[in-house]
Amino acid sequence: MNQSSDQTINQTSGLKVHHIGYLVKKMDAAMDSFRRLGYTVSQDTVFDSIRNIHICFMEKDGYTIELISPSDSTSVAAGLMKKYKNSPYHICYETRDLERTLSELTAGGYAAIDTPAPAPAFGGRRVVFLVSPFLGMIELLETDRHLND
Secondary structure, three states: OOHHHHHHHHHHHOOEEEEEEEEOOOHHHHHHHHHHOOOEEEEEEEEEOOOOEEEEEEEEOOEEEEEEEEOOOOOOOHHHHHHHOOEEEEEEEEEOOHHHHHHHHHHOOOEEOOOOEEOHHHOOOEEEEEEEOOOEEEEEEEOHHHHHO
16 A cells, blocks of 8 residues: 555545554453553443453543453453453544445455444444554544434
């Protein structure tokens, strides 16, 4: 993917960084550690039964992090936890047009690792995860406007 196609994706889909996702083994301990760094909870922990994970959002200085903790070994994040341990592992981008952005990114070399699906932590807005051989994992999140379409 060249620089001009990157600009086209941003311009057509309005890509905006939403959050950075962190894998954590122990949600309460991770929350306490981030609180000591000055973060505050912006959304209490919710259980995502589709992905079998617990999710909490915290903020500091205009930045949002998403803490993700696998519920058990059947969780989609359990394998990632074995590989990455406690660490950041994806950047989430909000987009006005999920299908178009997904299509443009996959045409440019990203591989979708799942299909767009509702996310309870986002009030049912759909998300999809992709992997780039050069950047690692990203998440796309549709904007609120799609709930009213």
